[in-house]
Amino acid sequence: MTENFEALQRALPQILDGLLITLELTVGGALLAFVIAIAFGLLARFKNILIRGFARVVIEFFRGTSLLVQLFFFFFVLPLPPFNIELPAVFTGVLALGLNYGAYGAEVVRGSINAVPNGQWEATTALSLSRTQRMWRVIFxxxxALMIPSLNNLLIQLLKGTAVVYLITIVDLTAELNKLRIQTDVFFAYTLGLIIYFVIAYLLSLIMNALEARAKHSLGQGTRWRDAVATPDAVADAGPDAKKGVV
Structure with missing residues (x-):
């Protein structure tokens, strides 16, 4: 066991570099996925059949094909004729993660908007709000608040999805753990990996729980967002009749 920790100490700078790459992929992929989710989630609700149809085709294509195949296509196929487009490895990883999980997120956005009670839509009509004002000031x-729990799940899935990106020569956390496995043993290296991924996922969940609490609190529901950070289950446990606080 002592030899394992000595090997870990020697490999620590490389592991931290790999962890940084994993975080870059997670943050970059999540930001791109969020933009795609909002854009295509809204486009999928348009009355115009061409716009709605385009959004549906894009969403179903990236939901219906493998993340790994998309990653290989962007990295190995695009540089070939007739495309001749060579993308940096990290950018390719962010692009594949963003498109894949953004397609799933678009369905979350569309479903959450559809879940807003009809009375709210009728109220915006009665107030003579424009289509844009109706969406961004009342409905969205x-x-x-409804979509954050599902987006939280997708964010954790995206974090775990970064583990396959090392297959296109990116030296991320998983790649460094594979190197550590050679110097130590399978149990030690991958147990360390489980712990690191769990800590990152838990921190991301805390952030998303805080966002959910704040979103609900701004609507006069739930608990304070600071309480949600301290207690991740506070959002789930607090019902609509929970005591209202001040942020």
């Missing part, structure tokens, strides 16, 4: 804030 309520849908946002």
């Amino acid at each position: 804030p309520q849908a946002w």
Whole structure:
């Protein structure tokens, strides 16, 4: 066991570099996925059949094909004729993660908007709000509170999805753990990997729980967002009749 920790100490700088790459892929992929989710989630609700149809085709294509195949296509196929487009490895990873999980997120956005009670839509019509004002001032804030738990799940899935990106020569956390396995043993290296991924996922969940609490609190529901950070289950446990606080 002592030899394992000595090997870990020697490999620690490389592991931290790999962890940084994993975090870059997670943050970059998540930001791109969020933009795609919002854009295509809204486009999929358009009355125009061409716009709605385009959004549906894009969403179903990236949901219906493998993340790994998409990654290989962007990295190995695009540089070939007739495309001749060579993308940096990290950018390719962010692009594949963003498109894949953004397609799933688009369905979350669309479903959450559809879940806003009809009375809210009728109220915006009665107030003579424009289509844009109706969506961004009344409907979307309520849908946002509904979609955060599902987006939280997708964010954790995206984090775990970064583990396959090392297959296109990116030296991320998983790649460094594979190197550590050679110097130590399978149990030690991959147990360390489980712990690191769990810590990152838990921190991301805390952030998303805080966002959910804040979103609900702005609607006059739930608990304070600071309480949600301290207690991750606070959002789930607090019902609509929970005591209202001040942020």
